[in-house]
Amino acid sequence: MRADAFLAAAAALPLRDLREIVPRGGIVVVAPHPDDESLGCGALIAEACLRGIPLRLVVVSDGTGSHPTSPSHPPERLRALREAETLAAAACLGLPAxxxxxxxxxxxxxxxxxxxxxxxxxxxxxxxxxxxAGALFVTWAHDPHGDHRASAALARTARDRLGDVRLYAYPVWGWTLPPETEVGPPPRGARLAVAPHRDAKAAAIAAHRSQTTTLIADDPQGFRLEPAMIARFLREDEIVLAVDP
Known part of the structure; x- marks a missing residue:
């Protein structure tokens, strides 16, 4: 299936309650980089925390690739900053450090x-x-970023070790795929409403100041999330795609 048709179908998946998506147990969210958790799963994390569903966040990479040539933020300092931002974002969503x-x-x-x-x-x-955990959530294997694809592979390996645990994928950069890209069979899964947690999710995204502002202004290669991309993740829903064993 082409990416444009797949993503359109994903955007029409049914809205579900979190306990319909994960009927039992806790939840693990796997984020390739500090900020992916807030972008792709902020409402999910907030909903789980509100309802007392045990949740763990695992951030895979050290985040130092966002500003690789910054004189003011060499790798160790940048890593510490991005981890601190992640803990601040988690607090916005109700998740303890x-x-x-x-x-x-x-x-x-x-x-x-x-x-x-x-x-x-x-x-x-x-x-x-x-x-x-009754389910793991990780970035979509078709996201056009090597770390996102690798994290999807890590989560699949973890799921295989766990037995009866569901695996879901959340697109982050998948929305930027060329429309003709082949991504496999039609989507299965659900959508989770963002509206009840939009303010918390917006605050969590904003907590990643190194990615959303000019906090680090001395790296011409530095990454920054564009306002339009942030706005996409604050729309009506978060999409979670069922991943087959």
Whole structure:
């Protein structure tokens, strides 16, 4: 199926209550970079926290690829900043810092296989066991970013180790795919309403100041989320795609 038709069909998936999507147990959200959790799953995290559903956030990469040549923010400082931003964003959504884990794999070079990938998959599985997870959520395997695809592979490996646990994917950069890109069978899954948590989600996204403002202004290669992209993630719903075993 072409990406344009797939995404249009995904946008028409039924709205579901969170407990219809994850009928039992806790939830693990896997974010390739600090900020993906707020963009793709902010309302989901807020809803789970509001309802007392155990949730763990696992951030895969160290985030240092966003401003690779900044004199003011060399890698160690940038990593510390992005982790602090993530904890601030989590707090906006109601998630305690103790429930956030940082794997610190290299941004732009997250491995999908090999010893470090195996260790990362086990860390995701451990987070799932810790909260009695009934489902994992990770970025879509067709997102046009290597770290997003690698994180999807890590989550699949973790799910295989866990047994009866559902796996869902959330698109982040998938919306930018060329329309003719082939992405496989029609989507299955659901949409979760953003409206009850829009303010919290907006605050969480804004907490990632290094990605949304000119906080780091001395790197001509620096990344910044465009307002139109932020607005997309504050629309009516979050899409979660069922991933087959």
């Amino acid at each position: 103790a429930h956030v884990a940082f794997l610190r794999l290299p941004d732009r070079f997250v491995p999908a296989e090999g010893p470090r990938a195996e260790a990362a998959a086990e860390a995701i599985a451990a987070a799932a066991r810790d909260c009695g």
